[in-house]
Amino acid sequence: MIHKKLRLGYGKEKINKIMDLIDYSIKSNFDLNDDRIQTAISVLNEYVRLHEKNNYDVSYIKEFLLLHELKKDTFTGGIIEESKENILRNVKGNFEDLSFSRHSIREFTTDPIPKELIENAIRIASKTPSVCNRQAWSVTVVKDNSLIKELMKIQSGINGMAENMNTLIAITTSYEYFGNIHERNQAFIDGGLFAMSLLYALTYLGVGTCALNANLRISDEITVKEKLGLSNADNLIMFIAVGHYQETVKYPKSNRDSVTKIVNFI
Ligand SMILES: Cc1cc2nc3c(=O)[nH]c(=O)nc-3n(C[C@H](O)[C@H](O)[C@H](O)COP(=O)(O)O)c2cc1C
Structure with missing residues (x-):
């Protein structure tokens, strides 16, 4: 997300890993308000925003966020x-x-x-x-x-x-x-x-x-x-x-x- 030459779709493996870990956290009844989990959710939201702005399909992440009702964003992920x-x-x-x-x-x-x-x-x-x-x-x-x-x-x-x-x-x-x-x-x-x-x-x-x-x-x-x-x-x-x-x-x-x-x- 920081690179001038944007590589849309880049990091899919890592995104999948984040989603797996969030999934695991939900199944394990971890506290989803934990800062690190919230930051992971925020990173997914930022990734979606950036890709939608560039007309790149990331519906698989949006569906994941919707399914788990994870639309709340602490804005602790992403870039400055x-x-x-x-x-x-x-x-x-x-x-x-x-x-x-x-x-x-x-x-x-x-x-x-x-x-x-x-x-x-x-x-x-x-x-x-x-x-x-x-x-x-x-x-x-x-x-x-x-x-x-x-x-x-x-x-x-x-x-x-x-x-x-x-x-x-x-x-x-x-x-x-x-x-x-x-x-x-x-x-x-x-x-x-x-x-x-x-x-x-x-x-x-x-x-x-x-x-x-x-x-x-x-x-x-x-x-x-x-x-x-x-x-x-x-x-x-x-x-x-x-x-x-x-x-x-x-x-x-x-x-x-x-x-x-x-x-x-x-
Ligand atoms: C020992 C060490 C090794 C690191 N190795 C890498 C690396 O291989 N690639 C990379 O992009 N960042 C690397 N980092 C940077 C960390 O990702 C970064 O420090 C961390 O995300 C915190 O961000 P900040 O330095 O902007 O505060 C490394 C940091 C440390 C201290």
Whole structure:
């Protein structure tokens, strides 16, 4: 729904999966007012609205919604359109503004990202805390679009987004910094913290980002590491796509759970 080049009918498998899960929730007597279920229903409604606007038949979804009387819409699904100007102003505000103005951006302009901007973001992110200040992280920046396409084909989580992507970051942490069995998860924890700082730093410096998973099959991981010139000791944390915002930025609503749902004071 966010892509400029609209792919009508796209994602049918996922839509069917959502409908199956809603069906399952109904049969299991789950609370249909739950935020996540309501968001799933809202996504279906948005999908219908978008397709009807473009004269594309999605009656199978409409029938499903009618059958289960799910026409009420919380409008928590779908996309938001915001001007680049607005985002760039907000990211320079306080931390709360920055946090709520970071979105996963999946379409960029073709303008290159200056090397200095990436270096500045890494400098800011390097203040990330790490166990015993070991700073096990490394950043590999790929600017070669054909290599980006190869890597993203293996990663397979972004469907065509790599076409115009001119900057891809791979974050790794080295196991060489961790010697003890009790530290077996630390490379992921410190790497994850650093990755988040880098996402915020890049956002603060005015560019769009999208975190991309590096959950690869072992054989694919070996290939990716080879292509990036990484060693066996390097632990792939994740990728980050980086690019300049388009004038009008579209991103999914990505609703969040309420604080009361996730907090437990003891
Ligand atoms: C570790 C990690 C891996 C992710 N991998 C992907 C991915 O492969 N493809 C994608 O489109 N988005 C990916 N995302 C982005 C999430 O979908 C996104 O963060 C989430 O939907 C919340 O939206 P927001 O970032 O706009 O707040 C990833 C995010 C994280 C943190």
